[in-house]
Amino acid sequence: MQIEKICVVGAGNMGHQIALCAALAGYKVKCTDVNPEILQKAEQFAETYLPERVTKGKLSEEAARSARANVSFTIDLKEAAGDADLVIEAVLEKLDLKREIFARLDKMCPPVAILTTNSSYIVSSRLADITQRPGKVCNMHFFNPVLVMKLVEVLKGPHTAVETVEAVMEVARRMGKIPVLLQKEIYGFLVNRILSALRREALYLYDMGIASFEDIDAAVVHGLGYPMGPFRLMDLTGIDLSYYISMERYQETGDPAYKPSPIVVEKFVKGEWGRKTGKGFYDYDD
Ligand SMILES: NC(=O)c1ccc[n+]([C@@H]2O[C@H](COP(=O)([O-])OP(=O)(O)OC[C@H]3O[C@@H](n4cnc5c(N)ncnc54)[C@H](O)[C@@H]3O)[C@@H](O)[C@H]2O)c1
Structure with missing residues (x-):
């Protein structure tokens, strides 16, 4: 499937950089968080990081402008996820919270949207069962700091469709990452x-x-x-x-x-x- 719009849920340590990385790769990104201060910090980070990269000669002015235009920040989950092709959830490492968010996302997102979690330890089969689209659920695990670290671990759960992992691996590649595929879920990943x-x-x-x-x-x-x-x-x-x-x-x-x-x-x-x-x-x- 064609992925153009990405929603990042959680703008903390990981989320704000995942959002920026996706924006730099040309995706339209909406980043959301329940905490307005965190959201503001994430936006400020984008405001300073991009010009810094230009000053350092690592990014053209045009690329910086376009990345900034690609990413927006909102406290409203429905607004952020309502038209997403792919959601990357990066909220606190708490199973109950992630399950609640996946249940809400399942109701809000287009039926074709893929739902992924950036969790370090929670495998997506513990989230997929709360949705009506288990085939479109998998892990997409980035490393800290996301803008620097190349690796992304993609886990195929027993419920995940092959097309889903293929699409997610392709997004990671377009973001300049090196995705590795885990054919089965396992605690702690690779x-x-x-x-x-x-x-x-x-x-x-x-x-x-x-x-x-x-x-x-x-x-x-x-x-x-x-x-x-x-x-x-x-x-x-x-x-x-x-x-x-x-x-x-x-x-x-x-x-x-x-x-x-x-x-x-x-x-x-x-x-x-x-x-x-x-x-x-x-x-x-x-
Ligand atoms: N920090 C790391 O090094 C690292 C590395 C890889 C993966 N991860 C995983 O990424 C996820 C996030 O970790 P982090 O370090 O960014 O945490 P963090 O605490 O920095 O950020 C989590 C954010 O989620 C937000 N949040 C909480 N409830 C929410 C809700 N209902 N809706 C929207 N946002 C909500 C919080 O306000 C917070 O800003 C975790 O699952 C963690 O396991 C973390």
């Missing part, structure tokens, strides 16, 4: 599964007293060629987040492999959550 396996092993080695976290990071950077070691990355994404994700998974599965490691629990309790608190595994003076 990247987060591989990352958590690496993180689990790094934490195990540290907790066993085999090496310092600095040396484990150095081994991963200089031995595997990764841009950043797992401890520095945890500081960046937030040790609190690592704790919550492990805890939730542990409670869900009962599998001790997911139990937060002692050092993560210690840092979590002390409030040493990484960059955002000024201290995590490393110290951040700034």
